[in-house]
Amino acid sequence: MISLKVTNSHCPGCSLLCGVQMIEREGLLDVEFMKDCDINSGKLCRFGIELARYYGELQTSALAGGREVSYEEAVTLAAKALSSSRGAGVALCTGDATTEELYALSLFADAAGLATTLGLGHHMHAVGLEAFHKTVTHPDVLDHAQMIVLVDIDPAYQYPLLARRLMLVREQGTTIVSIGPEKEHLSFYTDARYPCHPSRTVDALRAFVEHAMPHALYVVPCGMYGDAALTAQVNNICAATSSRALFVTDFANVRGGLALGMESLSHGIDGLVASIEAGDVTSLVLVESPLFSSYLDDARFWAACETLDALVVLQSHRCEAYPPNAIVLPLPPFYQRKGTLRNVCNRRLVLSGEAEGAVAVLRDLGAAMGHGLSPFDAVAKEARSLCDAWYETVATFTPVELPPQAGVEGPCHRYVPNPYLVRGMPNPRSKRVGLDLYAVAKGKERYVIREDVAEDVVFAYEKDPRYTLPLQPYE
Ligand code: SF4
Structure with a gap:
C-alpha cells in the first residue's frame, strides 16, 4: 500500500501566504498547487515551488553549548538560564508562527517578564498601530484601485505573486506608478517610474502626491529593514487624500502578531542589538527568527547574542551554526502545525496540520519555570477573539511628524x-x-x-x- 498524506497549507515565504498543498508520499515531500485558493489561484513563485527543499532542512535535535542534548535537558537548561538572567529580556518572533503560537509566546513573555517584539517597533513608533488595521481584505482590492503607487518596493523580487496581480490589474486599466530606486525591470507592469536615491524617497513621494489622484492605493514595504520615514509619509498621504495603504511585510503572520499587540518596542532589530550591546537586554527568546545567520548585519547580531546570559532559540529550519551559548529547541515544520494565520490583507487562514509547534514547547518551558499555559484549544479561542476584534477595526491614518529618512548619502x-x-x-x-x-x-x-x-x-x-x-x- 502506498502511504500518502495531503495537507492543505499556506506558503510561509512572505505575508501573502499563498495556498499550497504539501504531499507526503513514501517518506518524500512534494508541493501541489492549490487551484481553489483565491489568494493565488494555484500559482506559486519559485520559493513556493521549492518549499519541499525549505522544509527538508529541518532542525530536528535540541542543542546546548553546541552539542546535541535531549529535549528535556534543553528545556531545563533554557528555563534555568532565563530564570537566572540579571537584566531585561525580550521575546522576538519576526512572524513565521501561527497566531496561536504567537499568543502563547506573548503569554509566556508576560509570565517570564519579557518584552515582546516582531522587529517592527520603528514603524509602530512612527505611526501607531491604528494605521495597520484593516485597509484591505483581499488582493482583489488592487483590481478596484484607479491608481496604485509602489513606494520603494520591487514586487518581482520581494512578493512575486503581488507582481502577477499588478500585471493583471494594469491590463484592466489601473494606472501603476513606482517611486524608488528601481527603474528598468518594473517597466512591464508600471506606467511611470520615478527613480530616486534611497535617501530622497520621502521627498520624491511628497513631490509626486501634488499631482496624484485621491483615493489611490499605496503599496509600501514595512519589514524589519523598511524605512519608518516612508511608512510615516504614506500614513500622512492617506490621511490627507483619503487613500489606502497596503503595508507589506516579509514574514508570514506579522498581522497575527500585530493583532495580538505583540510589538512593544519603539525600535527595530538594530535598536534591539544596541540594547544587548549596552547590557540593557540580557536574555533573548527567538522564535523562528534565526537572525544570526540571515540578518543584514548578521555578524553584529551574532556577536551581540554571544554576550547574552540566556539565548533560547525555537527553530524549525536548520541553521548552519548557532552562537555557542544558544539553547536550541526544535519545532516541527510550518506545514505540520495546526492553527490560524492572518495574511497581509488581514484574511484569516487555517493551517491544517496536527502539531501544536511552539505552543507545546512554550508550555514545557513555562512549566519548568513555574508557570502554566492552557491547553491548545483554550489558547486558540482567546487568540481568535483578540484577532477578530482587530479584524473588525478599520485603519485610521492620523498625521504624524516624519522621522528622519534612514537612507545613506552618496553611492x-x-x-x-x-x-x-x-x-x-x-x-x-x-x-x-x-x-x-x-x-x-x-x-x-x-x-x-x-x-x-x-x-x-x-x-x-x-x-x-x-x-x-x-x-x-x-x-
Ligand atoms: S509570493 Fe510569497 S507566499 Fe506566495 S509562493 Fe511566493 S513566497 Fe510563498
Whole structure:
C-alpha cells in the first residue's frame, strides 16, 4: 500500500501566504498547487515551488553549548538560564508562527517578564498601530484601485505573486506608478517610474502626491529593514487624500502578531542589538527568527547574542551554526502545525496540520519555570477573539511628524529582501550598505553589479550558480 498524506497549507515565504498543498508520499515531500485558493489561484513563485527543499532542512535535535542534548535537558537548561538572567529580556518572533503560537509566546513573555517584539517597533513608533488595521481584505482590492503607487518596493523580487496581480490589474486599466530606486525591470507592469536615491524617497513621494489622484492605493514595504520615514509619509498621504495603504511585510503572520499587540518596542532589530550591546537586554527568546545567520548585519547580531546570559532559540529550519551559548529547541515544520494565520490583507487562514509547534514547547518551558499555559484549544479561542476584534477595526491614518529618512548619502548598494534572503537561503539577492562598506561590497566577486538604476544607486545581486536570471515574477 502506498502511504500518502495531503495537507492543505499556506506558503510561509512572505505575508501573502499563498495556498499550497504539501504531499507526503513514501517518506518524500512534494508541493501541489492549490487551484481553489483565491489568494493565488494555484500559482506559486519559485520559493513556493521549492518549499519541499525549505522544509527538508529541518532542525530536528535540541542543542546546548553546541552539542546535541535531549529535549528535556534543553528545556531545563533554557528555563534555568532565563530564570537566572540579571537584566531585561525580550521575546522576538519576526512572524513565521501561527497566531496561536504567537499568543502563547506573548503569554509566556508576560509570565517570564519579557518584552515582546516582531522587529517592527520603528514603524509602530512612527505611526501607531491604528494605521495597520484593516485597509484591505483581499488582493482583489488592487483590481478596484484607479491608481496604485509602489513606494520603494520591487514586487518581482520581494512578493512575486503581488507582481502577477499588478500585471493583471494594469491590463484592466489601473494606472501603476513606482517611486524608488528601481527603474528598468518594473517597466512591464508600471506606467511611470520615478527613480530616486534611497535617501530622497520621502521627498520624491511628497513631490509626486501634488499631482496624484485621491483615493489611490499605496503599496509600501514595512519589514524589519523598511524605512519608518516612508511608512510615516504614506500614513500622512492617506490621511490627507483619503487613500489606502497596503503595508507589506516579509514574514508570514506579522498581522497575527500585530493583532495580538505583540510589538512593544519603539525600535527595530538594530535598536534591539544596541540594547544587548549596552547590557540593557540580557536574555533573548527567538522564535523562528534565526537572525544570526540571515540578518543584514548578521555578524553584529551574532556577536551581540554571544554576550547574552540566556539565548533560547525555537527553530524549525536548520541553521548552519548557532552562537555557542544558544539553547536550541526544535519545532516541527510550518506545514505540520495546526492553527490560524492572518495574511497581509488581514484574511484569516487555517493551517491544517496536527502539531501544536511552539505552543507545546512554550508550555514545557513555562512549566519548568513555574508557570502554566492552557491547553491548545483554550489558547486558540482567546487568540481568535483578540484577532477578530482587530479584524473588525478599520485603519485610521492620523498625521504624524516624519522621522528622519534612514537612507545613506552618496553611492549605495540596495538591499532587497526576498523570501530566500530573509531565511538565509541562496538565491539572487542584494544588499544596501553605507559608504564605509561600499568599496568592499563592490569589489566582492559574488556580486553581479548593475549600475545606473537611479542616480548613485547600484543593484548588486548575489550570484547563485543555479540561477542566471532574476527571480521570476511567478510560475
Ligand atoms: S509570493 Fe511566493 S513566497 Fe510569497 S507566499 Fe506566495 S509562493 Fe510563498
